[in-house]
Amino acid sequence: xxxxxxxxxxxxxxxxxxxxxxxxxxxxxxxxxxxxxxxxxxxxxxxxxxxxxxxxxxxxxxxxxxxxxxxxxxxxxxxxxxxxxxxxxxxxxxxxxxxxxxxxxxxxxxxxxxxxxxxxxxxxxxxxxxxxxxxxxxxxxxxxxxxxxxxxxxxxxxxxxxxxxxxxxxxxxxxxxxxxxxxxxxxxxxxxxxxxxxxxxxxxxxxxxxxxxxxxxxxxxxxxxxxxxxxxxxxxxxxxxxxxxxxxxxxxxxxxxxxxxxxxxxxxxxxxxxxxxxxxxxxxxxxxxxxxxxxxxxxxxxxxxxxxxxxxxxxxxxxxxxxxxxxxxxxxxxxxxxxxxxxxxxx
Numbered sequence: 459x460x461x462x463x464x465x466x467x468x469x470x471x472x473x474x475x476x477x478x479x480x481x482x483x484x485x486x487x488x489x490x491x492x493x494x495x496x497x498x499x500x501x502x503x504x505x506x507x508x509x510x511x512x513x514x515x516x517x518x519x520x521x522x523x524x525x526x527x528x529x530x531x532x533x534x535x536x537x538x539x540x541x542x543x544x545x546x547x548x549x550x551x552x553x554x555x556x557x558x559x560x561x562x563x564x565x566x567x568x569x570x571x572x573x574x575x576x577x578x579x580x581x582x583x584x585x586x587x588x589x590x591x592x593x594x595x596x597x598x599x600x601x602x603x604x605x606x607x608x609x610x611x612x613x614x615x616x617x618x619x620x621x622x623x624x625x626x627x628x629x630x631x632x633x634x635x636x637x638x639x640x641x642x643x644x645x646x647x648x649x650x651x652x653x654x655x656x657x658x659x660x661x662x663x664x665x666x667x668x669x670x671x672x673x674x675x676x677x678x679x680x681x682x683x684x685x686x687x688x689x690x691x692x693x694x695x696x697x698x699x700x701x702x703x704x705x706x707x708x709x710x711x712x713x714x715x716x717x718x719x720x721x722x723x724x725x726x727x728x729x730x731x732x733x734x735x736x737x738x739x740x741x742x743x744x745x746x747x748x749x750x751x752x753x754x755x756x757x758x759x760x761x762x763x764x765x766x767x768x769x770x771x772x773x774x775x776x777x778x779x780x781x782x783x784x785x786x787x788x789x790x791x792x793x794x795x796x797x798x799x800x801x802x803x804x805x
Contacts, residue, residue: 461503465496472500475733476507486681486727494723501726501759508734509761512791513783516606517561517766518570522548526575528645531707532670532700535574539705548586551593558597564776565802566765567794568604569597570629576646577610594623602795606666612654617661627694628658629666635682638675655690668696668738671724672714672746680724684731694762695735697725699742714746721746722758729759738762744774756786776802
């Protein structure tokens with residue numbers, strides 16, 4: 459079947475993707491310049507071809523807050539910035555299990571244990587590492603959700619241990635393109651992040667790695683980030699949109715440096731570059747997309763969502779997220795967690 463919009467650039471790209479060809483940087487730059495009304499349905503067509511009509515939901519817990527020595531310019535948890543957040547050490551594993559059970563109850567298929575710092579170190583902080591493993595085991599053994607983790611930079615040994623504990627996805631976002639990364643972070647390099655992802659993948663974990671849009675990057679940076687993620691090989695690609703936090707270097711703006719049209723266009727091109735990955739709408743979507751616009755990325759190839767609260771900011775309710783999914787003509791994934799959909803809506 460030939461996909462036809464009348465837009466030769468878009469139609470030709472879809473045809474090549476369906477034939478199994480990977481688009482290159484020139485293709486992607488040509489696509490990102492196309493009208494969003496042509497791009498969005500084409501990306502949705504590719505999503506449906508390679509996947510199904512479900513949206514996969516994940517939820518996270520901020521397992522250790524604040525006091526991070528890194529200087530990521532968007533992050534409220536860095537010691538370099540005065541953002542007024544509450545700091546605390548690694549949560550009791552039973553608290554993490556309780557959060558996982560709430561997420562399961564609210565329809566999440568996967569649950570991420572997140573620590574915002576350079577890295578949870580097996581050798582430097584063995585007691586904390588032991589608590590991390592205990593939390594993973596509790597969630598793995600006492601819920602039906604998949605256990606994911608985001609623990610910062612990893613050694614090869616740490617990655618092997620997490621894989622043995624059946625961590626499903628390891629999350630470590632690259633945030634932006636290799637060229638723009640030094641504008642956002644100076645305390646570690648883009649290559650440091652890539653090495654951790656490679657170690658996690660070599661150990662046998664799936665990769666969840668994505669970007670933050672609207673940090674002042676150019677459209678070419680968004681494309682280069684997507685291509686870098688394809689080279690790494692990600693199963694899940696989170697698309698965050700900057701939610702400026704007062705006190706951070708990127709917190710002076712009232713909103714992210716990106717329009718709704720650019721968000722939808724970027725999601726569509728990411729789908730065309732990653733036809734088989736989960737393109738996951740995550741942080742910042744509620745503050746950068748109106749209530750009547752949140753469905754649009756899901757009509758442009760997105761098929762994943764982070765539901766519930768984020769690390770230091772509130773999200774919207776799981777019931778609202780389900781309404782967004784259904785407004786886009788899709789349905790929640792129930793392969794892992796056969797939750798009570800109507801009960802979530804009522805809550």
